[in-house]
Amino acid sequence: MACGEFSLIDRYFNRVSSSRRDVETGIGDDCALLVVPERQTLAISTDTLVSGIHFLPNMAPADIACKALAVNISDLAAMGADPAWLTLALTLPNVDESWLAAFSDSLFEQLSYYDMQLIGGDTTKGPLAMTLGIHGFVPHGRALKRSGARPGDWIYVTGTPGDSAAGLAILQKRLQVEDKVHADWLVSRHLRPKPRILHGQALRDLASSAIDLSDGLISDLGHILKASGCGARLELDNLPLSDALKASTSMEQAQEWALAGGEDYELCFTVPEVNRGALDVAIGHLGIPWTCVGQMTVASDGLMLMQQGKPVQLELHGYDHFATI
Amino acid sequence: MACGEFSLIDRYFNRVSSSRRDVETGIGDDCALLVVPERQTLAISTDTLVSGIHFLPNMAPADIACKALAVNISDLAAMGADPAWLTLALTLPNVDESWLAAFSDSLFEQLSYYDMQLIGGDTTKGPLAMTLGIHGFVPHGRALKRSGARPGDWIYVTGTPGDSAAGLAILQKRLQVEDKVHADWLVSRHLRPKPRILHGQALRDLASSAIDLSDGLISDLGHILKASGCGARLELDNLPLSDALKASTSMEQAQEWALAGGEDYELCFTVPEVNRGALDVAIGHLGIPWTCVGQMTVASDGLMLMQQGKPVQLELHGYDHFATI
Numbered sequence: 001m002a003c004g005e006f007s008l009i010d011r012y013f014n015r016v017s018s019s020r021r022d023v024e025t026g027i028g029d030d031c032a033l034l035v036v037p038e039r040q041t042l043a044i045s046t047d048t049l050v051s052g053i054h055f056l057p058n059m060a061p062a063d064i065a066c067k068a069l070a071v072n073i074s075d076l077a078a079m080g081a082d083p084a085w086l087t088l089a090l091t092l093p094n095v096d097e098s099w100l101a102a103f104s105d106s107l108f109e110q111l112s113y114y115d116m117q118l119i120g121g122d123t124t125k126g127p128l129a130m131t132l133g134i135h136g137f138v139p140h141g142r143a144l145k146r147s148g149a150r151p152g153d154w155i156y157v158t159g160t161p162g163d164s165a166a167g168l169a170i171l172q173k174r175l176q177v178e179d180k181v182h183a184d185w186l187v188s189r190h191l192r193p194k195p196r197i198l199h200g201q202a203l204r205d206l207a208s209s210a211i212d213l214s215d216g217l218i219s220d221l222g223h224i225l226k227a228s229g230c231g232a233r234l235e236l237d238n239l240p241l242s243d244a245l246k247a248s249t250s251m252e253q254a255q256e257w258a259l260a261g262g263e264d265y266e267l268c269f270t271v272p273e274v275n276r277g278a279l280d281v282a283i284g285h286l287g288i289p290w291t292c293v294g295q296m297t298v299a300s301d302g303l304m305l306m307q308q309g310k311p312v313q314l315e316l317h318g319y320d321h322f323a324t325i
Numbered sequence: 326m327a328c329g330e331f332s333l334i335d336r337y338f339n340r341v342s343s344s345r346r347d348v349e350t351g352i353g354d355d356c357a358l359l360v361v362p363e364r365q366t367l368a369i370s371t372d373t374l375v376s377g378i379h380f381l382p383n384m385a386p387a388d389i390a391c392k393a394l395a396v397n398i399s400d401l402a403a404m405g406a407d408p409a410w411l412t413l414a415l416t417l418p419n420v421d422e423s424w425l426a427a428f429s430d431s432l433f434e435q436l437s438y439y440d441m442q443l444i445g446g447d448t449t450k451g452p453l454a455m456t457l458g459i460h461g462f463v464p465h466g467r468a469l470k471r472s473g474a475r476p477g478d479w480i481y482v483t484g485t486p487g488d489s490a491a492g493l494a495i496l497q498k499r500l501q502v503e504d505k506v507h508a509d510w511l512v513s514r515h516l517r518p519k520p521r522i523l524h525g526q527a528l529r530d531l532a533s534s535a536i537d538l539s540d541g542l543i544s545d546l547g548h549i550l551k552a553s554g555c556g557a558r559l560e561l562d563n564l565p566l567s568d569a570l571k572a573s574t575s576m577e578q579a580q581e582w583a584l585a586g587g588e589d590y591e592l593c594f595t596v597p598e599v600n601r602g603a604l605d606v607a608i609g610h611l612g613i614p615w616t617c618v619g620q621m622t623v624a625s626d627g628l629m630l631m632q633q634g635k636p637v638q639l640e641l642h643g644y645d646h647f648a649t650i
Binding site for chain 1: 349350353354355356357358359360361366367368369370371372373374375377378379400401403404406410412413414416444445446447449450451452454456458459460461463465468470471472535536537552
C-alpha cells in the first residue's frame, strides 16, 4: 500500500508548518480538536474549486493552491476575521507526485505566511476539485456583516477591480497585451489574488458592512443592498481602474470587467460619514488604494449606475455557475 | 436569474430547521459566525463523497443525504463529541429540482434529528460530489483519541460489522439473498448507516481509544495500533456477525466483510480492565450490541488474527481509494 491513500496524505499534507497553540489535535485522528480563544467568535466559510470551472485545466498546481486559499481567506477578510485553521478535501484523478509536491509546497508556504494550520482533510479519487473549509476568529460583536449599511453611508472598494478578468482574458487568448509588464501583472492578479485580511481587521469598528468581490462589484454590492435593505448610487467615473487595465483595453471593457468580471477578491465596504476621517488613518498605511465609488440610498432606488451625473443602463451580469441553465 | 446559483441555494438550503443558540449568523453572509460554549473543545472533520466512488450513481438522493451526513457524524461519534454545525459544498452536473428537493428534505430531516444546523456552503457545477464539514463539541480534555490504548486493554466493536458490505454486494447484484427481510435489512445497513453518537459520548471517561469503522475493522484498528504504539490480538470467533449476514453468505465471506468490508460506521474502541464493569452500565441501555473482539498487546506483536486459539493469516485489505494505483 506504498501509494495508498493514507501514505499519500501523510507524505504531502501531514507536515506541521506552524503549530498553533489553539490546535489540541491536528491531522491524524477522526476529528481535529481545537480551542477557540476567550471572547472570540468563530467565523467559518467553505468554497469549492472545480477544474475547468474555477480554474483553467492547465493552471500550475502552485497557482491553484494559492488561489484556492486566497478565495477562502477572502471570506474571512470580508468579516474582519483573523485566519486560523484550514481543512482541505482534495479530489484527484490519479496520484501525480510532481503535482502533489508543487501543490502542497505552495499551500504550506501560504499557510505559513498567514500563520494558519492545516487541521484535517480528505483525499478522494475523482475529477480534480477541492473544497476548503476555513476557520478564523473575530472579537465578539465586532464582525463585519453585509446587513449593517444605511442610506447615506459611503461605498468603497480596495485595490483595482477588473484586473483579474483581464488576466483571465489574456490566459484564454481573448485579450492580447503588447506590454509584457502589464500583461504579467494582470495575469498575476488573476492567478494569485491577495485577500485583504488586514483591511478587514482595520475596518472592524469603522465599516457598517463589507463583502469580498468574488462575483463582480455589481453582484456583490447587490448582496449588501439586499441584506441591508438599501439602494445605492454607483459612480462609474470613480471606478479605480489600474494603469495596466486602462492601457490594455477599451474604457468600456475595463469598466465592464471592474463591474462584473469577478474573482478580484478585493473588499467592497460601506462607511458612515462620521467614520470617513478615521478610515484614512486606519487603512492608509496598508499600501493598497481605497476608493469611494458611491453612496447608499433608500431601497426603492435599487442599484443606480451613474455616469457624468446621469443614470445609465448597462447589460452586466455577475458570475453565476448556473445562470445559463 | 431565476435558476441562478443564489436562488437555487436559497430555495433548497436556506431553511432554518433548528436555530441553535450558538449560531450568531448562519447562511447568508461571507462567513457563519459561531460561539463555542465555555469549557468545550471544538471537534472538526471533513469528508468528501464522489458519485460512483462513495455511492452508486443511481442511489436515491434521500439516501445520499443520509449517508453523507452519517459518514461525517460518525467521525464526531468516534471522538465522543456532540454534533452542532454542518457546512455543505455541493457539486452538481445540472439543476435537477426533484433531486434537490429529495436531497435537501432528507438532509434537513436528519439535521433536525441530530439538533444540527446548516451554517454555510457552496454550490458549484461539475460531476456530482459533496464535501461536508462537520463541527461538534466535547468537554475539555474528555475527547476519545486513537492514541490512548495500552497493552491489556480490551477491544470492542458496536453493532454487527460486515452488514454494509453485504448490502452493497446485494445492490451490485454480486450477492443474491432469497429472504427479502434479510436482504432489505442488509441494504439499509449500507444505505442508511447510524452513527453511534450516544455510544461515543457514553464512552468519554471509559474508553482509552476509539475510531469509527469506515475502512474495515483491520484497517481502522490498525490506526489505533499505530497511534497508541501497541499490537493487538483479534479473535475471529468473537466477531459479532448479524443473523442476516450469516444467513446470506458463507462464514468465510461474512468474516471477510466484517474485517475488511468497510462503511459500517460502527465504533471500535478499547477499554482498560478496570472500566469493563462500568462499560456495561454506560452503554447497556442504548439498544445496540457491543462485543469484545480481542485485546491490545505490545507493539512488537503487530496485529494477530486468532481463530480457535491459533494465529491465522488472511489476505484482507481495508478500503483505499488509491490502493490499486
